[in-house]
Amino acid sequence: MLTPPEDDFPRWYQEVVAKAELAENGPVRGTMVIRPYGYAIWELVQADIDRRIKELGVQNAYFPLLVPEHYLRREAEHVEGFSPELAVVTHAGGRELEEPAVIRPTSETIINASFARWIHSYRDLPLLVNQWANVVRWELRPRLFLRTTEFLWQEGHTAHASEQAARSFALEVLEQVYVSFMRELLAIPVLAGQKTAGERFAGATATWTCEAMMGDGKALQMGTSHELGQNFSRAFGITYLDQSGSERYAWQTSWGVSTRLMGALVMAHGDRSGLRLPPKVAPIQVAVVAVREAPGVAEAVDSLVRSLKGRGIRAVADLSLETSFGRRVVNWEIKGVPVRLDLGPRDIAAGQVIMVRRDTGEKMPVAITELPNRVEIALGQIGDQMRSMAAARMRDRTETTSSLDDAIEAASTGFASFEAGLLGADEAGSGTGRGEAKLNAAGVTVRLLQQPDGALPEPGDKLEDLIAIAARAY
RNA sequence: CGGGGAGUGGCGCAGCUUGGCAGCGCGCCUGCUUUGGGAGCAGGAGGCCGCGGGUUCAAAUCCCGCCUCCCCGACCA
Numbered sequence: 001m002l003t004p005p006e007d008d009f010p011r012w013y014q015e016v017v018a019k020a021e022l023a024e025n026g027p028v029r030g031t032m033v034i035r036p037y038g039y040a041i042w043e044l045v046q047a048d049i050d051r052r053i054k055e056l057g058v059q060n061a062y063f064p065l066l067v068p069e070h071y072l073r074r075e076a077e078h079v080e081g082f083s084p085e086l087a088v089v090t091h092a093g094g095r096e097l098e099e100p101a102v103i104r105p106t107s108e109t110i111i112n113a114s115f116a117r118w119i120h121s122y123r124d125l126p127l128l129v130n131q132w133a134n135v136v137r138w139e140l141r142p143r144l145f146l147r148t149t150e151f152l153w154q155e156g157h158t159a160h161a162s163e164q165a166a167r168s169f170a171l172e173v174l175e176q177v178y179v180s181f182m183r184e185l186l187a188i189p190v191l192a193g194q195k196t197a198g199e200r201f202a203g204a205t206a207t208w209t210c211e212a213m214m215g216d217g218k219a220l221q222m223g224t225s226h227e228l229g230q231n232f233s234r235a236f237g238i239t240y241l242d243q244s245g246s247e248r249y250a251w252q253t254s255w256g257v258s259t260r261l262m263g264a265l266v267m268a269h270g271d272r273s274g275l276r277l278p279p280k281v282a283p284i285q286v287a288v289v290a291v292r293e294a295p296g297v298a299e300a301v302d303s304l305v306r307s308l309k310g311r312g313i314r315a316v317a318d319l320s321l322e323t324s325f326g327r328r329v330v331n332w333e334i335k336g337v338p339v340r341l342d343l344g345p346r347d348i349a350a351g352q353v354i355m356v357r358r359d360t361g362e363k364m365p366v367a368i369t370e371l372p373n374r375v376e377i378a379l380g381q382i383g384d385q386m387r388s389m390a391a392a393r394m395r396d397r398t399e400t401t402s403s404l405d406d407a408i409e410a411a412s413t414g415f416a417s418f419e420a421g422l423l424g425a426d427e428a429g430s431g432t433g434r435g436e437a438k439l440n441a442a443g444v445t446v447r448l449l450q451q452p453d454g455a456l457p458e459p460g461d462k463l464e465d466l467i468a469i470a471a472r473a474y
Numbered sequence: 475c476g477g478g479g480a481g482u483g484g485c486g487c488a489g490c491u492u493g494g495c496a497g498c499g500c501g502c503c504u505g506c507u508u509u510g511g512g513a514g515c516a517g518g519a520g521g522c523c524g525c526g527g528g529u530u531c532a533a534a535u536c537c538c539g540c541c542u543c544c545c546c547g548a549c550c551a
Contacts, residue, residue: 010545025543135551140550141545324511326510326511326513443548
């Protein structure tokens with residue numbers, strides 16, 4: 001039996017991750033074993049994001065895991081931001097290394113060292129590169145998928161000839177790749193906006209983010225896209241000659257999403273019965289279950305699976321009659337399989353199956369002759385239904401407030417939305433306004449800034465013209 | 475790093491106070507009966523009781539030291 005999510009959400013989360021066979025803890029603190037079923041979901045996620053990234057003209061490449069320590073020191077804020085969580089290789093080959101090698105916490109430094117060699121002319125720009133990799137950040141408090149010491153991600157790195165070009169590319173990734181992927185494939189409605197100075201990536205001039213509300217009303221940052229300005233190009237000497245022959249520093253971006261998306265999937269859609277997967281990222285979209293032993297049942301199940309597969313639907317047969325029907329059903333539910341088709345002797349006699357939708361629990365008899373079609377339709381509806389359930393939750397649990405105290409109160413159950421002017425101007429040195437500091441002290445963070453109509457902030461916008469969304473966050 | 479808790483078959487735990495054959499539930503294996511929402515019976519396999527030392531005729535249990543893990547707070551994708 002699962003702990004109900006409303007009783008103890010963190011515990012429920014851990015149980016779902018374990019029982020759905022997504023992942024388990026590795027032997028070194030904070031590491032994670034991603035199990036085959038979990039990895040199959042990740043592969044579907046990866047494939048779609050990879051396709052979208054390539055549509056923007058980005059090419060994949062691969063850079064080393066180990067980074068010379070002095071690379072990290074080249075960009076002041078970057079080192080400061082990352083040094084507390086670095087894992088450093090000091091010994092190898094039985095000897096102490098002359099220069100320690102850092103296991104990449106992110107690859108800005110090593111990639112930009114290459115960029116500096118590759119870029120000479122405005123004709124080399126824009127340079128658009130992505131890599132799928134693992135990175136290591138020695139986290140103080142790990143949680144499977146949400147914050148692990150080693151995680152898998154995609155990190156894009158680009159160089160452009162102008163600030164404007166870099167900005168529009170960063171936003172294109174945010175909207176065309178991340179937001180649309182999350183809405184369409186993960187069925188998670190996300191808010192897109194800009195981070196405050198205090199929440200900005202170490203070394204960035206602007207950080208853009210997608211944030212979603214989880215089942216307990218807390219926020220999760222699901223992806224980010226950064227404008228790096230010329231911080232790294234100056235640190236690594238990424239220069240080019242423009243049309244007029246003058247030397248210029250490139251303008252850059254970096255952006256990423258990680259296996260954290262898996263955690264989002266669990267927390268945004270899961271329910272009392274376990275995981276619920278949107279059909280597009282479900283490794284198994286349909287389980288065809290033989291209810292009990294009877295003549296013709298196994299054959300009917302197999303032929304049904306074949307016809308579903310023939311339509312490109314990911315279907316499996318459940319013929320494990322040595323396990324009771326009830327147990328098998330519970331198992332498919334925990335694993336979040338969107339559609340189940342129950343097939344027993346009664347159904348064979350009636351020329352039907354019982355179709356059960358995981359999103360609503362709804363059961364309905366469907367004639368075998370209508371089958372591949374009805375399943376296809378249901379799979380489409382399930383994605384839409386899950387998206388609107390998540391959207392309704394975010395709508396119901398977002399409160400518009402007029403003071404910071406009310407915002408803190410609202411953040412105990414969901415999101416608070418208020419005029420960003422309340423955050424106060426950045427105080428010299430701190431990078432954080434007085435109002436924002438007050439929120440932070442109460443365990444609430446500003447998740448993003450938007451225009452009042454939900455659009456992304458423009459370069460000239462003042463804090464007073466924007467809306468802040470604040471919440472407790474993972 | 476601050477505050478709590480725990481280390482005992484694969485997983486979850488009891489046993490420790492008051493030393494005396496290492497147990498229970500789940501899972502696993504075999505057989506039979508079952509199977510339309512977490513099956514039943516019978517038989518069976520599986521242990522460096524976190525590590526090191528000490529006390530004792532005898533230590534999972536008492537004493538000393540060490541290690542690790544988990545949960546709650548400050549950081550992140």
